Amino acid sequence: MADRIPILRMGDCLLVSVQVEMHDQLALTLQNDLTEKIVAARAKGVLIDISVLEMVDSFIGRMLGNIASMSKVLDAETVVVGMQPAVAITLVELGMELPGIRTALDVESGMELIRELIDGQDPDADDQD
Amino acid sequence: MNHPKTGRVADLVARAQQDILDDWIRQQLGQTGRGAGRISEAALRQQSTRFLEAFARAINGGLIYDAKAPRWDDLREVLKELSLSRAAQNFSTSETATFIFSLKQPLFERLRKEAGGADVDADIWSISTLLDTLGLYTSEAYQKAREEVINRQQEEMLELSTPVVQLWDGIVALPLIGTLDSARTQVVMESLLNEVMARRAKFAIIDITGVPTVDTLVAQHLLKTVAAARLMGVECLISGIRPQFAQTIVHLGIDLTQVVTKASLADAFSLALKKLQMAVVRLEGRPGRS
Numbered sequence: 001m002a003d004r005i006p007i008l009r010m011g012d013c014l015l016v017s018v019q020v021e022m023h024d025q026l027a028l029t030l031q032n033d034l035t036e037k038i039v040a041a042r043a044k045g046v047l048i049d050i051s052v053l054e055m056v057d058s059f060i061g062r063m064l065g066n067i068a069s070m071s072k073v074l075d076a077e078t079v080v081v082g083m084q085p086a087v088a089i090t091l092v093e094l095g096m097e098l099p100g101i102r103t104a105l106d107v108e109s110g111m112e113l114i115r116e117l118i119d120g121q122d123p124d125a126d127d128q129d
Numbered sequence: 130m131n132h133p134k135t136g137r138v139a140d141l142v143a144r145a146q147q148d149i150l151d152d153w154i155r156q157q158l159g160q161t162g163r164g165a166g167r168i169s170e171a172a173l174r175q176q177s178t179r180f181l182e183a184f185a186r187a188i189n190g191g192l193i194y195d196a197k198a199p200r201w202d203d204l205r206e207v208l209k210e211l212s213l214s215r216a217a218q219n220f221s222t223s224e225t226a227t228f229i230f231s232l233k234q235p236l237f238e239r240l241r242k243e244a245g246g247a248d249v250d251a252d253i254w255s256i257s258t259l260l261d262t263l264g265l266y267t268s269e270a271y272q273k274a275r276e277e278v279i280n281r282q283q284e285e286m287l288e289l290s291t292p293v294v295q296l297w298d299g300i301v302a303l304p305l306i307g308t309l310d311s312a313r314t315q316v317v318m319e320s321l322l323n324e325v326m327a328r329r330a331k332f333a334i335i336d337i338t339g340v341p342t343v344d345t346l347v348a349q350h351l352l353k354t355v356a357a358a359r360l361m362g363v364e365c366l367i368s369g370i371r372p373q374f375a376q377t378i379v380h381l382g383i384d385l386t387q388v389v390t391k392a393s394l395a396d397a398f399s400l401a402l403k404k405l406q407m408a409v410v411r412l413e414g415r416p417g418r419s
Contacts, residue, residue, distance in 0.1 A: 080360075080362075081362060082362075083360050083361045083362070084326075084361075085319060085322030085323050085325075085326055085357070085361065087360075088322060088357035088358070088360040088361050089318060089319065089322065089357050091357070091360055092353045092356045092357040092360070093353075097356040097359075097360070098360060101360075103359060103360055103361060103362035104362035105325075105326075105329055105330075105331065105361060105362040105363060106329065106362075109331070109362065110362070
């Protein structure tokens with residue numbers, strides 16, 4: 001359990017930047033850490049940057065979906081940003097279209113999206129829905 | 130192999146090469162085939178000369194019917210080049226093979242004349258079989274060359290037919306033309322997603338006006354592309370839905386409600402602009418031009 005993905009706090013948002021290849025144990029640790037941190041920091045938004053992730057399998061895909069659902073239960077919006085084309089294709093080919101996850105192209109537009117969601121500017125009429 | 134007899138043919142070809150060549154070229158020019166006008170006399174003469182020289186060299190050591198023997202390497206090289214150039218010039222298979230077969234007549238005539246009444250049937254038979262083999266080899270090489278041309282064109286089409294164009298800051302369009310199959314969808318998907326990544330686009334419009342037929346497979350491919358784009362944070366709009374397409378979709382029971390579809394590219398573009406909170410407006414204070 002030496003490996004750990006850092007979770008940074010930015011106001012009422014949490015920033016997770018995955019800088020290494022995800023393996024199963026790492027994903028589980030992240031899931032634990034993140035849920036605890038959301039509660040501790042009373043975070044309203046979670047931004048997960050996976051722009052350096054080049055390989056995914058169905059487990060990691062499901063993990064991302066789970067994290068989003070768990071955050072939702074804890075009243076925090078999750079946005080996954082920077083998914084590589086190859087990763088997106090793989091997930092779709094695996095039949096994991098992750099309908100529950102909100103996505104954005106990069107960190108900047110991801111933060112904008114989270115801001116909109118938190119500020120409650122009619123979240124139902126959102127672009128990414 | 131009967132060496133004295135084949136030796137006679139080899140002698141003849143070596144000795145009377147120029148005369149045979151002249152007869153042969155005259156014969157080929159006389160043929161009114163489809164390919165008659167497509168090759169100049171000079172080029173024909175050059176090809177014929179090269180073939181005959183290689184042929185003379187090859188049969189000098191006795192006849193071997195197996196055209197794959199190492200002694201025929203030279204000749205095969207000449208034939209391969211010939212097939213390649215003829216394939217590129219749109220000659221047909223039989224026209225290409227006739228190049229070899231047409232050598233028979235001048236060669237046999239001269240052989241008969243030189244023999245002066247002696248029996249040349251055996252010679253004619255062996256040389257005829259040999260030329261047949263070479264002719265077949267030529268048509269095979271020709272077909273291979275044509276297949277290469279077709280394969281190359283297919284690949285080029287795959288590359289050419291998937292351009293991604295930028296319509297506006299943040300909006301790209303992918304006009305699809307031609308039938309969508311699995312291989313092509315893969316290329317389309319990859320090039321779209323890579324372009325979106327490179328241009329930081331928020332909207333991608335897939336225009337299918339140029340797709341002639343749609344079936345469940347095509348629809349599924351489209352949906353996959355849309356889903357993959359969504360995972361990257363890009364919204365896909367599908368435009369260019371023709372009435373026929375709409376009917377097919379409903380009849381096949383394909384669910385496209387997850388995707389925004391528009392009848393025309395213009396509609397999709399204006400929707401994308403609207404979502405980016407932009408608008409195209411007429412400039413005021415200027416006299417209208419019409």
